[in-house]
Amino acid sequence: MEYYSIYSQGLARVAACTLPVHPAQPLENARDTVQAAAQCHDDGVALAVFPELSLTGYNIDDLLLQDVLLDEVLEAIEVLREASTTLTPVIVVGAPLRYRNRIYNCAVVIHKGRVLGVAPKSYIPNYREFYEKRHFASGAGTRGELEIPGVGSVPFGADLIFEAADVRGLSFHVEICEDMWVPVPPSAEAALAGATMLLNISGSPITVGRAADREALVKAASTRCAAAYVYTAAGQGESSTDLSWDGQAMVYELGNKLAESERFAQGPQLTITDIDLDILRQERSRQGTFDDNALGGGAFRTISFRLEPPMEDIGLRREVARFPFVPANEALLNQDCYEAYNIQVYGLTQRLRAIGNPKIVIGVSGGLDSTHALIVAARAMDLLERPRTDILAYTLPGFATSDHTKNNAYRLAGSLGVSFKEIDIRPAASQMLADMGHPFASGEEVYDVTFENVQAGLRTDFLFRLANEKSGIVLGTGDLSELALGWCTFGVGDQMSHYNVNPGVPKTLMQHLIRWVIASHQFENQVGEVLQSILDTEISPELVPAKDGANIQSTQQKIGPYELQDFTLYYLLRFGLRPSKIAFYAWHAWHDVNLGRFPAGFPTDERNEYTMEEIKNWMELFLRRFFANQFKRSTLPNGPKVVAGGTLSPRGDWRMPSDISGSVWLKDLENIELG
Numbered sequence: 001m002e003y004y005s006i007y008s009q010g011l012a013r014v015a016a017c018t019l020p021v022h023p024a025q026p027l028e029n030a031r032d033t034v035q036a037a038a039q040c041h042d043d044g045v046a047l048a049v050f051p052e053l054s055l056t057g058y059n060i061d062d063l064l065l066q067d068v069l070l071d072e073v074l075e076a077i078e079v080l081r082e083a084s085t086t087l088t089p090v091i092v093v094g095a096p097l098r099y100r101n102r103i104y105n106c107a108v109v110i111h112k113g114r115v116l117g118v119a120p121k122s123y124i125p126n127y128r129e130f131y132e133k134r135h136f137a138s139g140a141g142t143r144g145e146l147e148i149p150g151v152g153s154v155p156f157g158a159d160l161i162f163e164a165a166d167v168r169g170l171s172f173h174v175e176i177c178e179d180m181w182v183p184v185p186p187s188a189e190a191a192l193a194g195a196t197m198l199l200n201i202s203g204s205p206i207t208v209g210r211a212a213d214r215e216a217l218v219k220a221a222s223t224r225c226a227a228a229y230v231y232t233a234a235g236q237g238e239s240s241t242d243l244s245w246d247g248q249a250m251v252y253e254l255g256n257k258l259a260e261s262e263r264f265a266q267g268p269q270l271t272i273t274d275i276d277l278d279i280l281r282q283e284r285s286r287q288g289t290f291d292d293n294a295l296g297g298g299a300f301r302t303i304s305f306r307l308e309p310p311m312e313d314i315g316l317r318r319e320v321a322r323f324p325f326v327p328a329n330e331a332l333l334n335q336d337c338y339e340a341y342n343i344q345v346y347g348l349t350q351r352l353r354a355i356g357n358p359k360i361v362i363g364v365s366g367g368l369d370s371t372h373a374l375i376v377a378a379r380a381m382d383l384l385e386r387p388r389t390d391i392l393a394y395t396l397p398g399f400a401t402s403d404h405t406k407n408n409a410y411r412l413a414g415s416l417g418v419s420f421k422e423i424d425i426r427p428a429a430s431q432m433l434a435d436m437g438h439p440f441a442s443g444e445e446v447y448d449v450t451f452e453n454v455q456a457g458l459r460t461d462f463l464f465r466l467a468n469e470k471s472g473i474v475l476g477t478g479d480l481s482e483l484a485l486g487w488c489t490f491g492v493g494d495q496m497s498h499y500n501v502n503p504g505v506p507k508t509l510m511q512h513l514i515r516w517v518i519a520s521h522q523f524e525n526q527v528g529e530v531l532q533s534i535l536d537t538e539i540s541p542e543l544v545p546a547k548d549g550a551n552i553q554s555t556q557q558k559i560g561p562y563e564l565q566d567f568t569l570y571y572l573l574r575f576g577l578r579p580s581k582i583a584f585y586a587w588h589a590w591h592d593v594n595l596g597r598f599p600a601g602f603p604t605d606e607r608n609e610y611t612m613e614e615i616k617n618w619m620e621l622f623l624r625r626f627f628a629n630q631f632k633r634s635t636l637p638n639g640p641k642v643v644a645g646g647t648l649s650p651r652g653d654w655r656m657p658s659d660i661s662g663s664v665w666l667k668d669l670e671n672i673e674l675g
Ligand SMILES: Nc1ncnc2c1ncn2[C@@H]1O[C@H](COP(=O)(O)OP(=O)(O)OC[C@H]2O[C@@H]([n+]3cccc(C(=O)O)c3)[C@H](O)[C@@H]2O)[C@@H](O)[C@H]1O
Pocket: 449, 452, 453, 456, 482, 486, 487, 488, 489, 490, 491, 493, 494, 540, 541, 543, 555, 628, 631, 658, 659
């Protein structure tokens, strides 16, 4: 098995094809279809899907009932069947076929010399521009066998699910155009019966606004059915007697658009993308209501085939976001930031109101997290129509606090108009270290974890006792990424607070939230200027003093780049993917700085790339810390869930024993090929 093959990694490639059609010329259409299928074969495609009535054209009216045409359709199917013997993709084409007394509007499924089955359309539109009942019978409820000359008897019905025996999770159902426009489409029942890929071959004429309607249906179907939905509609060549055609094709997975065609295009359009079958399986296994809905559902026949896909590296045809928590699309990012910020502000206002409007006590370091918590608090006070002076902000410099961050804290508090005080924690820390007999007290440069935690602990101690004295609550600042990595001091430390606004915010989103707060003018202009200066400062815990001339203690040098750690966190929490697969995605997202997109406005000099070796090493550190630090999460203070990727609250999205071994996850890292 080749590690870099999409098929080893639980993905499958689909092609939604629209070809210029030759109306009423089945053999011509078959020839073009074979050519397109051969191209799909070269591209490593598993499913090549063509529009409704693609062998005849959709818009040929009463010619659909002509014997000579229906006979040539059978010849065209034979051409496809023969050609398919040497091709990998399953070929799905549209054709009118005789069955008993009537003609049916069918999807013919062909693979490696077999006609695997024929799925007739269930819902036959006969309204406005559609006159299909004049020609076609409905296939709803049919569970039969269809005799195809030269082929024999093949399963015929809307009850067919096609399943690859050699590709886990690859099973599909085909429905035909109008089938998806009804309240309960056949594909919904097929999904409940196990189909992960729902194909729709369509002959949908274009009118103004219809493309958006189709897309809404496809997106909704893929979300509701926890499936991939592959849609392809007729285009160029269809008769324009009374209608026009745009050849829209699109692929959605779980509500996310993976690919779409150019509409009104000239020439063949092959919309190719890779569907993640693991993600679909994972989603269905954790959302139990999906299966609950299957009670009493229809019975389906399963048709098994062996795909034998290419197992070498054929690239990856889907965009993998570098920052799964930060959309590259500016409008989406703005929307996410608006929601995230308001989720946090809501969380805090509700808690304050519910417990009699205490003051807020917060330690402000000048770093990103406490800055953001402070501007959430300030907004909450504004909404509650309380003075911002009810926020009691403290700067608590220790042995390594830089003037720059301290200044930022001063300026921020000043511009926001919150109450502000400095308490030097060094005397208390020195006393504690001396009482403990720590070597630092006798002048040795021993900057161990005790030295760090004495400072973090004393800050917490001060804040909690100040909260007692001032009738306040301590506002927590730790973020989701730090919780994942256990990058906080337990109990008597920054892990603890009375309420935390940040535990649902990943570090990679934090800076964008602050940028959004500046750009959307949540506060006065001078607040924006200080916020910008804070954004420009490197992330550091500032617990260990830097030697002269040396760089300050860098968090990311110790626990890895947050951009990689957040990537792993997202796929682990949201989809439960195995580490070696997350690394496969991480490599595609991060190995070349020039590929793919960065979020809008992402500074050019901060754009990084990583080798597979770096990805693997940082992932190992992530996993070690992730499992070892569950105890810090299982006693987490209250705070709101923010991103869909999950939270780490033991009362919410993440439950795990605090004494568990992550050895199985670490062992899986051995499956990574460094390339
Ligand atoms: N499963 C488990 N159940 C119960 N207790 C467990 C445990 N695993 C370890 N422990 C105990 O927990 C203690 C270790 O935890 P803890 O005291 O927190 O200490 P620890 O995790 O070793 O250190 C905290 C780290 O976080 C960093 N930090 C702190 C504060 C802020 C920031 C920041 O940049 O934001 C970073 C700091 O630089 C340091 O490296 C040990 O006493 C250990 O025995």
